[in-house]
Structure formats: C-alpha cells, structure tokens
Amino acid sequence: MALTALALCTRALLKIGAAPITSLEDGTAEAEVAASLYAGARDALLSCHPWSFATGQMALGRLEAVPLSGFANAFQLPADLLRAVSVAPRAAFRIQEGRLLTDASEATLTYVFRPAEAEWPPSFATALVARLSAEFCMPLTESASRAEALYQLAEAELRGAKLADGQGQTPRAITHFPLLDVRG
Structure with a gap:
C-alpha cells in the first residue's frame, strides 16, 4: 500500500x-x-x-527592508520551512515574522521541510x-x-x-x- x-x-x-x-x-x-x-x-x-529525508539546504534571498530588531539583514525563508537547523556562514540568527534575521551578508539555511x-x-x-x-x-x-x-x-x-x-x-x-x- x-x-x-x-x-x-x-x-x-x-x-x-x-x-x-x-x-x-x-x-x-x-x-x-x-x-x-x-x-x-x-x-x-x-x-x-x-531527519535526513526531510532536511534540505537553500541559499536565501536577501530582502531590501532592514530589520528593526538589531540585525543588519533579513532573508526570505523557504515556503516549505518547518524548522531551521542552522545557518551558514555560522552567525547569530533569529526567525521572526517569516524572515531570517542575521548580521551576515549572505545566508544558506539548513532546514527541515515536509516531504511527500x-x-x-x-x-x-x-x-x-x-x-x-x-x-x-x-x-x-x-x-x-x-x-x-x-x-x-x-x-x-x-x-x-x-x-x-x-x-x-x-x-x-x-x-x-x-x-x-x-x-x-
């Protein structure tokens, strides 16, 4: 089945x-x-x-709007994100209002998604x-x-x-x- x-x-x-x-x-x-x-x-x-079958990586696109929360940059999260695992390059980050906030100028997100x-x-x-x-x-x-x-x-x-x-x-x-x- x-x-x-x-x-x-x-x-x-x-x-x-x-x-x-x-x-x-x-x-x-x-x-x-x-x-x-x-x-x-x-x-x-x-x-x-x-989970290995539900973990992926994606280079995130930087958003134009500067976050108000003390971080220098905001990045668009993937639509299928369930949970963030890590960000490269290694830097402090926070997920807030559907965006990834960090001081890094670029971000590659390792995350858990929902596979079929x-x-x-x-x-x-x-x-x-x-x-x-x-x-x-x-x-x-x-x-x-x-x-x-x-x-x-x-x-x-x-x-x-x-x-x-x-x-x-x-x-x-x-x-x-x-x-x-x-x-x-």
Missing part, C-alpha cells in the same frame, strides 16, 4: 480497534478525528529531529502511525490509560526511527575541544 495520509491514518485507526476509513472526508467520527489531527501530528514529528509521504522511510512512517494511534485513542475510545500506553509505544518507535535515521550518515567528529587543548 502506498504511503498516503489516508493509508497512515487507517493504519493508526486499526491499531486502536477503530473502523478503517475510505476518505478523510467520509463523515464518520474516525475520519473527522483523523482529518483534524493528522497534519499537526505529522508536522510535529517531522520538526522534532533533523511516499518519500518517507518505513521507520518514520511506523513512528507516525504509532503517534497517530495515541492521538486518536482518547477522542475515539475515551480510554486515558490506553492512550498513555500508546504514547509510550509511540516514544519508543520515535527513538527507533531517530536511531535508524542517524545510522545512515557518518558521525560528526569533534574537531576542537578546549578541555583537551589545556591538557597538552
């Missing part, structure tokens, strides 16, 4: 014993809960970690389904204890997805550590 919002929501509903849905707009209680909670849960999970569901690795999809089942549990089953158990399972799935994501890249080496320098 292709990864879609509908497929992911249906998997989460089945995990809590609810009826599957055929559309996010089919008028059932399950569809209404799924439609209301899916986007927020998806974006929260994407934003909580710099079909591009997600299985570990992330499984973590999202676990999170959705926890989110859907209270409104559909009214069982607080079951919802709490599902949240704990969702956290374990998230840890596993983060671990799998981190193993797909070379670990960052510590290039300079002042405490080692003083030991001579």
Whole structure:
C-alpha cells in the first residue's frame, strides 16, 4: 500500500480497534478525528529531529527592508520551512515574522521541510502511525490509560526511527575541544 495520509491514518485507526476509513472526508467520527489531527501530528514529528529525508539546504534571498530588531539583514525563508537547523556562514540568527534575521551578508539555511509521504522511510512512517494511534485513542475510545500506553509505544518507535535515521550518515567528529587543548 502506498504511503498516503489516508493509508497512515487507517493504519493508526486499526491499531486502536477503530473502523478503517475510505476518505478523510467520509463523515464518520474516525475520519473527522483523523482529518483534524493528522497534519499537526505529522508536522510535529517531522520538526522534532533533523531527519535526513526531510532536511534540505537553500541559499536565501536577501530582502531590501532592514530589520528593526538589531540585525543588519533579513532573508526570505523557504515556503516549505518547518524548522531551521542552522545557518551558514555560522552567525547569530533569529526567525521572526517569516524572515531570517542575521548580521551576515549572505545566508544558506539548513532546514527541515515536509516531504511527500511516499518519500518517507518505513521507520518514520511506523513512528507516525504509532503517534497517530495515541492521538486518536482518547477522542475515539475515551480510554486515558490506553492512550498513555500508546504514547509510550509511540516514544519508543520515535527513538527507533531517530536511531535508524542517524545510522545512515557518518558521525560528526569533534574537531576542537578546549578541555583537551589545556591538557597538552
């Protein structure tokens, strides 16, 4: 089954014993809960970690207007930004009013964006389904204890997805550590 919002929501509903849905707009209680909670849960999970499949870089365009907040320059943020990870060259920055503010004269932003569901690795999809089942549990089953158990399972799935994501890249080496320098 292709990864879609509908497929992911249906998997989460089945995990809590609810009826599957055929559309996010089919008028059932399950569809209404799924439609209301899916986007927020998806974006929260994407934003909580710099996932390799959802992290990109972009050279930002400088805006003409000078910011009033003490920074020298303002840059236009990408439309698909969920979370800023870093700015190069390394400089202090702030995101405010939909702009990146910094003293640097140019800026390349590393950021988390929202990729299509079909591009997600299985570990992330499984973590999202676990999170959705926890989110859907209270409104559909009214069982607080079951919802709490599902949240704990969702956290374990998230840890596993983060671990799998981190193993797909070379670990960052510590290039300079002042405490080692003083030991001579």
